[in-house]
Amino acid sequence: MATLEIKDLHVSVVTDDEPKEILRGVDLTVDSGQTHAIMGPNGSGKSTLAYSLAGHPKYQVTSGSVTLDGADVLAMTVDERARAGLFLAMQYPVEVPGVSTSNFLRTAATAVRGQAPAVRTWVKEVKSAMADLEIDPAFAERSVNEGFSGGEKKRHEILQLALLKPKIAVLDETDSGLDVDALRIVSEGVNRYKAESAASGEGVGVLLITHYTRILRYIQPDHVHVFAGGRIVESGGPDLAEELETNGYVRFTGAAVGGA
Numbered sequence: 001m002a003t004l005e006i007k008d009l010h011v012s013v014v015t016d017d018e019p020k021e022i023l024r025g026v027d028l029t030v031d032s033g034q035t036h037a038i039m040g041p042n043g044s045g046k047s048t049l050a051y052s053l054a055g056h057p058k059y060q061v062t063s064g065s066v067t068l069d070g071a072d073v074l075a076m077t078v079d080e081r082a083r084a085g086l087f088l089a090m091q092y093p094v095e096v097p098g099v100s101t102s103n104f105l106r107t108a109a110t111a112v113r114g115q116a117p118a119v120r121t122w123v124k125e126v127k128s129a130m131a132d133l134e135i136d137p138a139f140a141e142r143s144v145n146e147g148f149s150g151g152e153k154k155r156h157e158i159l160q161l162a163l164l165k166p167k168i169a170v171l172d173e174t175d176s177g178l179d180v181d182a183l184r185i186v187s188e189g190v191n192r193y194k195a196e197s198a199a200s201g202e203g204v205g206v207l208l209i210t211h212y213t214r215i216l217r218y219i220q221p222d223h224v225h226v227f228a229g230g231r232i233v234e235s236g237g238p239d240l241a242e243e244l245e246t247n248g249y250v251r252f253t254g255a256a257v258g259g260a
């Protein structure tokens with residue numbers, strides 16, 4: 001079983017002037033087979049958590065730890081994180097001009113698997129994963145994320161998820177900018193990988209970051225955490241998401257200001 005363990009994580013963002021503390025003691029454990037949703041208002045630091053897990057240089061860990069099965073994630077390079085089985089889909093995916101999506105996917109799969117996938121099976125794998133996500137085959141020859149619509153970027157993320165088969169997946173705002181059909185396709189893609197990984201092993205652990213409850217109608221969380229003021233201020237089951245849908249975050253943002 002895989003376990004991602006985040007302990008008392010403090011992170012500052014490096015800006016032109018003073019570093020600014022954004023994460024103020026995040027504690028969270030995600031095990032194989034579990035889906036955790038992190039929900040919280042804009043600006044509460046959710047993406048900062050995702051970027052910190054991804055090793056983005058702008059985000060400096062000032063204290064605390066992140067481990068995957070006991071191994072120090074924060075000491076790993078971005079490639080090492082991927083090889084260890086961590087998948088990080090970003091709210092604002094980068095464009096990679098001049099690199100076709102199919103080359104990008106093959107390079108990523110080679111890095112994660114430790115060897116280049118055999119061409120014939122790989123081509124089939126990619127085609128079938130693209131068909132599952134209703135992605136136009138011509139998409140494979142376009143440069144990564146260049147001119148992709150919001151929906152195409154998110155489908156591309158889930159295509160990576162399906163092909164790279166991580167142990168733990170962190171998905172930040174996978175639902176943002178999606179119309180209802182795209183939201184369904186993307187959610188089904190996540191659920192398909194959850195089911196596939198559960199059938200062949202322990203099941204992927206998912207950390208789903210969002211500020212809308214709507215994606216949680218498609219991807220059902222086992223645990224819901226409210227994020228405010230740079231940390232988790234409340235945890236519960238799926239009911240908590242329903243409460244947030246009704247009442248919003250006011251109760252928590254008040255608490256976060258008082259506690260900061």
Ligand code: ADP
Nearest residue numbers: 013015022041042043044045046047048049058
């Ligand atoms: P969320 O994803 O919950 O909306 P973010 O993590 O994006 O929140 O942002 C949390 C806070 O950190 C905000 O006040 C934001 O302005 C600040 N912040 C995040 N990244 C940067 C950055 N690269 N430079 C300056 N400030 C940042």
Ligand code: MG
Nearest residue numbers: 042043044047
């Ligand atoms: Mg934001």
Ligand code: MG
Nearest residue numbers: 046047091173
């Ligand atoms: Mg965000």
